[in-house]
Amino acid sequence: MPNADEIRAAQRAAWARLSASWEKWDSVIMDQLGPVGAAMIERLAIADGQQHLDIASGTGEPGLRIARLAPAGRVVLTDLSAEMLDVAARRARAQGLGTVETRVCSADDLPFDEATFDSVSVRFGYMFFPDMAKATAEFVRVLKPGGRVCASVWVKPEENPWTSIAMQAIATEAVVAPPDPDGPNMFRCAAPGYISALYEGAGLVDVGEWDVEVELVTRSPEQYWEMISEHVSLAAAALQQVDGLARERARAKAIAAVIGYEKGGEVRVPGLARCIGGTKPAGTEPAQPPT
Numbered sequence: 305m306p307n308a309d310e311i312r313a314a315q316r317a318a319w320a321r322l323s324a325s326w327e328k329w330d331s332v333i334m335d336q337l338g339p340v341g342a343a344m345i346e347r348l349a350i351a352d353g354q355q356h357l358d359i360a361s362g363t364g365e366p367g368l369r370i371a372r373l374a375p376a377g378r379v380v381l382t383d384l385s386a387e388m389l390d391v392a393a394r395r396a397r398a399q400g401l402g403t404v405e406t407r408v409c410s411a412d413d414l415p416f417d418e419a420t421f422d423s424v425s426v427r428f429g430y431m432f433f434p435d436m437a438k439a440t441a442e443f444v445r446v447l448k449p450g451g452r453v454c455a456s457v458w459v460k461p462e463e464n465p466w467t468s469i470a471m472q473a474i475a476t477e478a479v480v481a482p483p484d485p486d487g488p489n490m491f492r493c494a495a496p497g498y499i500s501a502l503y504e505g506a507g508l509v510d511v512g513e514w515d516v517e518v519e520l521v522t523r524s525p526e527q528y529w530e531m532i533s534e535h536v537s538l539a540a541a542a543l544q545q546v547d548g549l550a551r552e553r554a555r556a557k558a559i560a561a562v563i564g565y566e567k568g569g570e571v572r573v574p575g576l577a578r579c580i581g582g583t584k585p586a587g588t589e590p591a592q593p594p595t
């Protein structure tokens with residue numbers, strides 16, 4: 305079982321490798337994940353002039369959307385991977401967003417004072433943290449009393465054919481080890497109540513979770529394969545182990561399986577995410593230094 309430093313190092317390396325693919329497929333990924341970001345933002349009740357912290361921001365969402373909604377506020381995008389945040393910074397510049405800062409850090413060790421932020425978002429990041437309880441305690445620490453947190457995770461693979469179709473095809477050619485339930489993986493937080501329990505353990509109140517449908521839309525089955533094999537962490541890692549012929553066979557199988565999702569000249573493959581919201585109780589003022 306790797307320790308926390310080893311998990312962070314492996315995640316840093318994996319996301320540095322994936323950052324170019326996330327930038328290449330930016331518009332397809334953002335269209336797919338947009339409904340989840342919108343649901344999280346609704347729960348966070350963003351008000352202009354406030355301070356927002358986006359954890360595991362990757363290429364910047366939902367932090368950049370929050371910065372557009374609250375132009376007089378401050379949005380800090382954080383991530384373990386400098387390469388992912390470089391993409392986020394380029395996206396922020398391209399959108400003319402001047403109130404956005406980036407900071408490389410791990411979710412479980414935040415370089416911010418207590419009670420700094422009005423809201424915290426974590427879209428599809430939790431499952432990669434070395435210590436999810438410690439990370440949650442950090443979110444609570446940096447939130448102001450009454451501040452809101454909202455995260456999202458993936459529901460089980462059966463509800464997410466957008467990734468499981470490709471993974472099943474890859475598993476016929478590569479050894480896809482069963483995920484370590486205690487280690488980082490895309491579906492680690494899929495069980496209902498998993499993140500809610502972490503929130504309640506950290507003292508958050510008004511905790512609730514709900515599911516949000518997504519749809520991955522590509523122009524063709526071939527583009528579906530290209531996109532998934534390049535940017536989904538599990539798929540990219542499994543394909544690294546096999547030769548070109550095995551890759552080609554996995555590609556052909558995935559394309560044959562996804563053809564059933566072609567509609568009106570596009571491929572539309574569904575998925576399901578879960579959002580989890582919570583609030584830091586009012587009246588939990590930070591300890592004052594002795595006078």
Ligand SMILES: C[S@@+](CC[C@H](N)C(=O)[O-])C[C@H]1O[C@@H](n2cnc3c(N)ncnc32)[C@H](O)[C@@H]1O
Binds near residue numbers: 385409
């Ligand atoms: C699936 S991406 C999500 C990116 C973005 N929030 C979105 O929804 O488009 C997961 C991100 O988690 C980051 N990550 C992994 N471990 C982390 C950690 N310990 N602390 C902060 N970020 C981490 C990765 O670098 C990656 O950018």
